[in-house]
Amino acid sequence: MYKITSNSEGVCAPLGFYADGISAGLKVDGEKDMAFVYSDMPCVLASVLTTNKMAAAPIHHAKDVKQTNFVMINSKNANAMTGKPGMADLEEILEALKQEKSGLINPLMSSTGVIGVRLPKEQIISGAKKFDLSVKNPHAAAQAIMTTDRFSKEIAVDVELEDGKTFTIGAMAKGAGMINPAMATMLCYITTDAQINYITMQEILERVNAKTFNAASVDGDTSTNDTVFLMSNKRAVCHDDDAFEEALFMVMDFLAKELVRDGEGATKLVTYNVTGAYSNTEAEKVAKTLANSLLIKTALYGEDPNWGRIAMSVGASGAVCAEDKLTIAYEDVVLFENGVNLFDDAVEERASEIMKRDEFTINVELGVGGGSFRAYGCDLGNEYIKINADYRT
Amino acid sequence: MYKITSNSEGVCAPLGFYADGISAGLKVDGEKDMAFVYSDMPCVLASVLTTNKMAAAPIHHAKDVKQTNFVMINSKNANAMTGKPGMADLEEILEALKQEKSGLINPLMSSTGVIGVRLPKEQIISGAKKFDLSVKNPHAAAQAIMTTDRFSKEIAVDVELEDGKTFTIGAMAKGAGMINPAMATMLCYITTDAQINYITMQEILERVNAKTFNAASVDGDTSTNDTVFLMSNKRAVCHDDDAFEEALFMVMDFLAKELVRDGEGATKLVTYNVTGAYSNTEAEKVAKTLANSLLIKTALYGEDPNWGRIAMSVGASGAVCAEDKLTIAYEDVVLFENGVNLFDDAVEERASEIMKRDEFTINVELGVGGGSFRAYGCDLGNEYIKINADYRT
Numbered sequence: 005m006y007k008i009t010s011n012s013e014g015v016c017a018p019l020g021f022y023a024d025g026i027s028a029g030l031k032v033d034g035e036k037d038m039a040f041v042y043s044d045m046p047c048v049l050a051s052v053l054t055t056n057k058m059a060a061a062p063i064h065h066a067k068d069v070k071q072t073n074f075v076m077i078n079s080k081n082a083n084a085m086t087g088k089p090g091m092a093d094l095e096e097i098l099e100a101l102k103q104e105k106s107g108l109i110n111p112l113m114s115s116t117g118v119i120g121v122r123l124p125k126e127q128i129i130s131g132a133k134k135f136d137l138s139v140k141n142p143h144a145a146a147q148a149i150m151t152t153d154r155f156s157k158e159i160a161v162d163v164e165l166e167d168g169k170t171f172t173i174g175a176m177a178k179g180a181g182m183i184n185p186a187m188a189t190m191l192c193y194i195t196t197d198a199q200i201n202y203i204t205m206q207e208i209l210e211r212v213n214a215k216t217f218n219a220a221s222v223d224g225d226t227s228t229n230d231t232v233f234l235m236s237n238k239r240a241v242c243h244d245d246d247a248f249e250e251a252l253f254m255v256m257d258f259l260a261k262e263l264v265r266d267g268e269g270a271t272k273l274v275t276y277n278v279t280g281a282y283s284n285t286e287a288e289k290v291a292k293t294l295a296n297s298l299l300i301k302t303a304l305y306g307e308d309p310n311w312g313r314i315a316m317s318v319g320a321s322g323a324v325c326a327e328d329k330l331t332i333a334y335e336d337v338v339l340f341e342n343g344v345n346l347f348d349d350a351v352e353e354r355a356s357e358i359m360k361r362d363e364f365t366i367n368v369e370l371g372v373g374g375g376s377f378r379a380y381g382c383d384l385g386n387e388y389i390k391i392n393a394d395y396r397t
Numbered sequence: 398m399y400k401i402t403s404n405s406e407g408v409c410a411p412l413g414f415y416a417d418g419i420s421a422g423l424k425v426d427g428e429k430d431m432a433f434v435y436s437d438m439p440c441v442l443a444s445v446l447t448t449n450k451m452a453a454a455p456i457h458h459a460k461d462v463k464q465t466n467f468v469m470i471n472s473k474n475a476n477a478m479t480g481k482p483g484m485a486d487l488e489e490i491l492e493a494l495k496q497e498k499s500g501l502i503n504p505l506m507s508s509t510g511v512i513g514v515r516l517p518k519e520q521i522i523s524g525a526k527k528f529d530l531s532v533k534n535p536h537a538a539a540q541a542i543m544t545t546d547r548f549s550k551e552i553a554v555d556v557e558l559e560d561g562k563t564f565t566i567g568a569m570a571k572g573a574g575m576i577n578p579a580m581a582t583m584l585c586y587i588t589t590d591a592q593i594n595y596i597t598m599q600e601i602l603e604r605v606n607a608k609t610f611n612a613a614s615v616d617g618d619t620s621t622n623d624t625v626f627l628m629s630n631k632r633a634v635c636h637d638d639d640a641f642e643e644a645l646f647m648v649m650d651f652l653a654k655e656l657v658r659d660g661e662g663a664t665k666l667v668t669y670n671v672t673g674a675y676s677n678t679e680a681e682k683v684a685k686t687l688a689n690s691l692l693i694k695t696a697l698y699g700e701d702p703n704w705g706r707i708a709m710s711v712g713a714s715g716a717v718c719a720e721d722k723l724t725i726a727y728e729d730v731v732l733f734e735n736g737v738n739l740f741d742d743a744v745e746e747r748a749s750e751i752m753k754r755d756e757f758t759i760n761v762e763l764g765v766g767g768g769s770f771r772a773y774g775c776d777l778g779n780e781y782i783k784i785n786a787d788y789r790t
Contacts, residue, residue, distance in 0.1 A: 058712025058720055085708050085720060087736045119705025120738050226713035298691070298777075312512025315478045319451025320619035327451055327478060343480045345513050384691075386779050 006247040007164040008254060014142030017160030017174035018197035019239040020044045024141040025148025028131025030080040036148035038131045040076045041193050046109050047073055047235035050206040052213045054230035060084035061091045062114050063229065070202060075112040075233060076132060077149045077191060083115040083123050084228040093123045100129045105137060114191050114231050116151055146176040149191055153178050157262040163251045171198040171240035175255050179263040189227030190217065190263055197240035198248055208249045209234050216256040220264045220380045221295040264380045269387030272304055273380060275365040281375035286323040288377040293321035295381030304383035309355035311339040318368060329371030334358045399640040400557040401647060407535030410553030410567035411590035412632040413437045417534040418541025421524025423473040429541035431524045433469045434586050439502050440466055440628040443599040445606045447623035453477030454484045455507050456622065463595060465503040468626060470542045470584060471521055473510040477621040486516045493522045498530060507584050507624050509544055539569040542584055546571050550655040556644045564591040564633035568648050572656040582620030583610065583656055587627040592636035601642045602627050609649040613657045613773040614688040657773045662780030665697055666773060668758040674768035679716040681770040686714035688774030697776035702748035704732040711761060722764030727751045
């Protein structure tokens with residue numbers, strides 16, 4: 005048995021990790037816009053990168069890296085659709101940094117922001133030179149990577165094994181638009197000191213990612229820059245695969261929910277809990293269709309218990325289903341059961357009460373098999389349009 | 398050769414067709430809410446029906462019908478997710494009507510509106526009894542089938558063949574939300590007097606539908622009630638397959654654009670013209686992904702020539718593509734060409750001017766093959782949310 009407890013030190017919680025966020029003048033008003041995560045020992049690196057075919061320079065650069073001890077992140081500019089010059093910019097920045105700071109092994113760079121504009125290279129190099137690799141300011145790092153995020157997102161957990169030995173996982177992430185089941189405009193940096201081998205770590209990361217970040221949707225778009233890095237410097241003297249996977253799930257599930265909660269213009273976090281599907285894959289298809297439906301998102305925003313839109317979306321998903329086997333419930337309030345509409349004034353009142361909450365679950369039982377999946381979605385309100393109608397300015 | 402000219406009589410333009418719209422008290426304030434289309438001769442019927450697995454009672458009822466001379470339509474209630482009772486309601490209504498009006502052959506019924514509520518059967522029967530099958534009020538019929546539509550949609554064309562003989566096609570349709578590439582919450586009724594055989598007519602309808610209604614997207618949702626009926630009473634003494642297909646394309650293409658133009662909250666009609674794809678299917682995938690992207694829709698609403706979102710969406714579509722082969726142009730203004738960003742102040746100004754138009758084309762050349770497809774989309778503004786946040790009330 006093992007015990008998981010929380011730790012407030014974010015990406016600096018595991019042994020030997022350092023981080024900071026600084027201002028390089030990319031954002032206005034001196035806001036933090038560059039961050040780094042550094043380990044004083046070499047790390048094995050597991051990663052999940054965007055599936056977008058127009059992947060940005062940082063994605064191409066990172067995709068074969070399996071060992072590193074340093075990643076820097078800039079906001080305001082994604083270095084995407086910048087071709088070979090964009091890749092050269094990235095390499096030049098990292099080269100300049102290696103000249104300046106000794107001991108960097110395969111340094112990585114992530115970028116987030118506007119697409120199609122060359123990086124302000126000199127400004128970023130000047131900024132990076134200010135990095136002090138001996139400081140532990142995880143909260144400043146988490147702030148610096150924000151774009152349209154309303155709040156920074158970080159978490160850390162300590163895992164105590166039966167023999168009393170401990171290892172730690174820390175993480176920070178940014179959203180907030182384009183969050184989508186096929187990865188999102190999201191960046192996530194996870195640090196650990198667990199004694200885990202690379203192949204196991206990569207497998208666990210992919211498995212947990214499928215149930216967390218890939219189950220989270222804000223607007224159904226998939227970005228050019230999505231990145232999850234998981235770095236382990238193995239400085240803790242212990243490890244346990246099951247405990248690691250459970251702890252990593254806690255970390256990533258928390259961050260996935262935070263990303264959706266902070267989706268552009270979102271006011272509600274809704275869990276779509278789909279059960280009784282023909283297979284898990286079919287359940288996933290339904291859950292993601294529900295999480296991405298504009299008609300459902302707007303009904304959530306209007307706090308309108310319009311279960312007809314849930315039924316419509318289930319039918320539109322293409323999954324095996326039938327009206328007379330379908331059951332829809334908002335939390336424990338059943339609105340439609342095995343083809344029978346239970347919606348009346350009393351049910352409407354109870355369902356409406358649930359919809360006023362910041363967070364609730366919509367249960368969809370298909371009644372055709374044993375497959376299940378759970379996706380996270382949010383509502384869509386006027387604020388989303390305001391943010392996205394003129395993002396560049 | 399043949400000549401196609403317009404006709405203002407909508408569904409009543411072909412010989413022997415009658416139509417009207419009346420108020421049965423389903424909508425408030427005495428607005429028209431029920432319509433019929435009737436032919437004084439039996440018709441062969443081609444149809445395209447929703448692929449939604451929660452298809453409504455009218456869809457199940459119509460799916461095997463190949464001959465009819467009458468269809469009635471009610472708005473405000475979709476008779477969807479109403480199970481066997483919903484089907485019994487439909488049958489009872491049509492049976493009552495057959496008692497009342499002689500000569501109805503396989504009468505059909507379409508419904509549109511709220512999901513999950515039983516039809517107000519007595520009210521609809523009373524309303525249907527008021528139908529006068531000898532009147533030709535196509536415009537009243539087109540108005541009666543509207544739900545959240547801002548304007549009614551109808552068209553008719555006369556086709557004059559080389560020998561001077563003519564046949565005619567008329568049509569009406571309603572949108573306006575849930576319009577999506579996999580059919581939409583749309584109802585469309587097309588009438589013709591062409592001497593066309595059933596199998597040819599069904600084939601032509603499906604082919605044209607794929608390029609028109611199935612290329613039109615408002616919000617990516619697929620409804621339970623989507624219906625296109627094409628009725629031919631063969632009263633004209635002539636026919637020509639090619640002329641028929643071209644005329645039907647004109648009719649359906651016009652209506653598809655009208656549906657998108659009138660999408661809930663839409664202010665712009667955008668054609669996504671995708672060329673140079675590996676195949677037509679790949680081009681279709683890209684065009685529909687673009688038309689459905691929330692980030693592109695909001696950029697359109699903000700009149701922001703943010704071509705990065707186009708590139709992002711192309712990459713996210715899953716189609717074969719590469720940054721250095723991609724070209725993006727708004728009408729004739731090229732923003733990105735074979736991997737090179739041409740965006741500067743002058744280009745931005747010209748692109749911004751184009752975006753102010755009510756209607757324009759975004760050209761995307763993938764440069765990897767000869768496949769092409771053209772989809773219609775709209776912007777997404779605050780009005781969409783206002784309409785959909787509380788549709789039921």
